[in-house]
Amino acid sequence: MAVAPKRVPLPAILLANDLLDGDVVFASEQSQGALAWTRDPGLALVANDDTAAEQLEAFAVTEFKAQHVVDAYLVDVSIENGVAVPRHYRERMKTLGPSNRPDLGKQAGDGIQAERRG
Amino acid sequence: MYRYDEFDERFVRERVAQFSDQVSRRLDGSLTEDEFKPLRLKNGVYLQLHAYMLRIAVPYGTLNGRQLRQLALIGERFDRGYGHFTTRQNLQFNWPKLRDVPEILGLLADVEMHCIQTSGNCIRNVTADHFAGVAQDEIEDPRPTAELIRQWSSLHPEFSYLPRKFKIAVTGAEADRAVTKAHDIGLRLRRHPHTHEVCYEVSVGGGLGRTPMIGKVVRDYLPKADLLAFLEAIMRVYNLEGRRDNKYKARVKILVHETGTEEFIRRVEEEFAQLDGPSINADPEEVARIAAYFAPPTYEALPAVSRTLDAMKAANPAFARWVEVNTTPHKAPGYTALTISLKPVGEAPGDATSEQMRIVADLAEQFSHDELRVTHAQNLVLPHVRQRDLFTIWQRLGEAKLASANIGLITDIISCPGLDYCALATARSIPIAQAIQHRFASDTRQRDIGELNIKISGCINACGHHHVGHIGILGLEKRGIESYQITLGGDASENAAIGEILGPGLAAEDVPDAIERIVNVYLAERNEGESFLANVRRIGLSPFKAAFQEVVHAAA
Numbered sequence: 138m139a140v141a142p143k144r145v146p147l148p149a150i151l152l153a154n155d156l157l158d159g160d161v162v163f164a165s166e167q168s169q170g171a172l173a174w175t176r177d178p179g180l181a182l183v184a185n186d187d188t189a190a191e192q193l194e195a196f197a198v199t200e201f202k203a204q205h206v207v208d209a210y211l212v213d214v215s216i217e218n219g220v221a222v223p224r225h226y227r228e229r230m231k232t233l234g235p236s237n238r239p240d241l242g243k244q245a246g247d248g249i250q251a252e253r254r255g
Numbered sequence: 256m257y258r259y260d261e262f263d264e265r266f267v268r269e270r271v272a273q274f275s276d277q278v279s280r281r282l283d284g285s286l287t288e289d290e291f292k293p294l295r296l297k298n299g300v301y302l303q304l305h306a307y308m309l310r311i312a313v314p315y316g317t318l319n320g321r322q323l324r325q326l327a328l329i330g331e332r333f334d335r336g337y338g339h340f341t342t343r344q345n346l347q348f349n350w351p352k353l354r355d356v357p358e359i360l361g362l363l364a365d366v367e368m369h370c371i372q373t374s375g376n377c378i379r380n381v382t383a384d385h386f387a388g389v390a391q392d393e394i395e396d397p398r399p400t401a402e403l404i405r406q407w408s409s410l411h412p413e414f415s416y417l418p419r420k421f422k423i424a425v426t427g428a429e430a431d432r433a434v435t436k437a438h439d440i441g442l443r444l445r446r447h448p449h450t451h452e453v454c455y456e457v458s459v460g461g462g463l464g465r466t467p468m469i470g471k472v473v474r475d476y477l478p479k480a481d482l483l484a485f486l487e488a489i490m491r492v493y494n495l496e497g498r499r500d501n502k503y504k505a506r507v508k509i510l511v512h513e514t515g516t517e518e519f520i521r522r523v524e525e526e527f528a529q530l531d532g533p534s535i536n537a538d539p540e541e542v543a544r545i546a547a548y549f550a551p552p553t554y555e556a557l558p559a560v561s562r563t564l565d566a567m568k569a570a571n572p573a574f575a576r577w578v579e580v581n582t583t584p585h586k587a588p589g590y591t592a593l594t595i596s597l598k599p600v601g602e603a604p605g606d607a608t609s610e611q612m613r614i615v616a617d618l619a620e621q622f623s624h625d626e627l628r629v630t631h632a633q634n635l636v637l638p639h640v641r642q643r644d645l646f647t648i649w650q651r652l653g654e655a656k657l658a659s660a661n662i663g664l665i666t667d668i669i670s671c672p673g674l675d676y677c678a679l680a681t682a683r684s685i686p687i688a689q690a691i692q693h694r695f696a697s698d699t700r701q702r703d704i705g706e707l708n709i710k711i712s713g714c715i716n717a718c719g720h721h722h723v724g725h726i727g728i729l730g731l732e733k734r735g736i737e738s739y740q741i742t743l744g745g746d747a748s749e750n751a752a753i754g755e756i757l758g759p760g761l762a763a764e765d766v767p768d769a770i771e772r773i774v775n776v777y778l779a780e781r782n783e784g785e786s787f788l789a790n791v792r793r794i795g796l797s798p799f800k801a802a803f804q805e806v807v808h809a810a811a
């Protein structure tokens with residue numbers, strides 16, 4: 138378990154599942170550079186270099202230990218129209234929701250609207 | 256139907272309390288994720304791609320109206336208004352929040368349901384023929400056996416940490432509608448040719464997944480009274496000798512395969528001979544008590560064929576078609592077993608909304624002695640319907656988009672959730688099912704093709720039973736895109752067989768074409784009245800491979 142897996146190619150974002158709600162959350166940058174989770178994949182912080190990636194990894198570890206999230210890992214992305222899109226289709230599904238139900242999941246704004254209002 | 260006694264009730268309630276406590280301890284940090292994960296899995300809570308998933312056991316696929324209505328309520332209050340019926344005859348909710356699970360488990364306990372042993376390396380929910388108790392070809396109702404095994408295996412201290420999960424299926428009929436040969440243990444009730452006593456044929460080591468195998472018969476005629484001792488002997492041999500070093504070789508099918516069937520039988524029989532049978536086998540009184548719960552309802556004395564039904568059919572061809580396709584002959588004259596299709600064209604196979612669940616629950620209460628069944632093919636059954644009520648039922652189902660007349664036909668596709676939900680998936684399966692359904696949506700065309708089972712899995716775990724589909728589809732990843740491998744000639748029946756791969760994997764958009772070409776070969780080559788599967792058996796794979804290659808070339 139302790140062996141760190143090889144890091145994905147950069148740029149990358151950090152995603153996880155919220156421990157209590159189970160939905161997918163993304164590490165994003167708050168004011169003063171602090172990291173926090175967002176439901177909105179559009180706000181995910183993109184790590185372009187090793188320093189930024191290490192910062193995300195460290196955040197994953199502390200947040201896991203703090204019982205906030207589970208299954209946190211880095212995902213390599215490409216930037217499409219200014220938005221980070223996971224390169225692999227599996228991770229893309231996590232930023233969208235079930236493809237047969239466009240009315241559900243992130244593609245339908247689940248959790249995102251509320252966050253924007255909040 | 257089986258009703259909980261005070262032990263069952265207390266057991267389930269205690270489990271709810273324990274899990275509530277475990278969730279609180281996870282949240283306050285006294286349990287780590289590594290400690291908590293096996294606990295949540297023991298209560299059916301998985302983490303999938305977008306959310307948690309809760310798997311609810313439907314013992315041998317039998318439900319009553321109140322239970323289904325409770326599931327509808329849970330779906331509405333704690334999920335997104337729908338649930339997914341699986342090939343294990345269970346129900347899965349796709350969006351529960353961990354914080355709500357204790358409350359959901361409480362609601363399930365209120366209607367004698369739970370999620371125990373729907374995950375983990377234990378004996379899982381026992382499945383059975385969905386026409387149990389009503390099929391004309393039945394020798395004996397398999398549900399008392401299934402219930403006995405459920406009670407024996409629940410929290411069995413010796414078998415709670417097996418090398419791997421363990422699935423048992425039971426049928427009591429000539430036709431195998433429970434895919435027993437693809438289970439770790441398959442039981443078939445049958446009569447001994449000389450004594451005429453009802454016995455079990457016991458098969459071990461069937462299973463799909465990475466290494467698909469058909470179960471091997473280890474006992475031709477096991478006396479019914481010896482069931483638990485014999486199962487215990489099998490489980491002991493497996494528990495001791497099953498491989499714990501390699502997850503992919505840990506199922507009993509690998510042990511049977513590596514040991515050889517004869518040697519495996521020898522070891523089981525040796526263990527069985529040493530066991531103190533009487534101390535393990537169920538008390539005949541208890542067996543009788545359980546069996547009494549499954550006594551058939553009191554049927555009305557009716558003529559074998561309803562004239563009301565005949566008149567309605569004559570006046571309404573669409574209804575007549577539905578009756579022809581979706582009903583199965585019943586033991587009791589004037590009755591029928593009705594299969595409600597959860598495969599309307601374009602919907603996810605096996606999904607039902609809370610509203611639909613309520614309608615089916617109402618129909619079960621009103622027209623089917625408050626009983627319904629979940630099939631491994633992801634449909635629902637009203638097992639005791641008077642023929643003369645079919646028209647009313649059909650109309651009500653039609654309003655709820657549940658009146659598709661496609662049972663056993665090409666659009667009655669089994670599909671696992673695949674990558675639209677499942678964290679283990681390598682490709683999507685639901686959209687493939689939908690595309691094929693659209694391609695073959697025409698009723699006349701489906702009717703012309705006749706019985707054809709397509710089964711789709713989104714990864715090698717084979718929850719969608721693709722190996723035993725007449726046409727099987729397996730979603731894989733190939734160079735960063737979804738790729739679909741097609742197999743032909745699988746059979747889930749009493750003549751169980753594993754399908755053979757037709758050729759290289761296809762892109763998602765080419766799958767419907769490939770299926771169409773395969774079907775066209777059949778239509779061109781079939782003899783009068785010959786089914787798809789019989790045709791494949793007779794003419795062999797080559798003509799189908801040739802047609803398949805054309806799709807491969809066109810795509811290349």
Ligand code: SF4
Nearest residue numbers: 671677680713714718
């Ligand atoms: S077959 Fe694979 S993708 Fe489908 S439900 Fe099972 S584990 Fe998930």
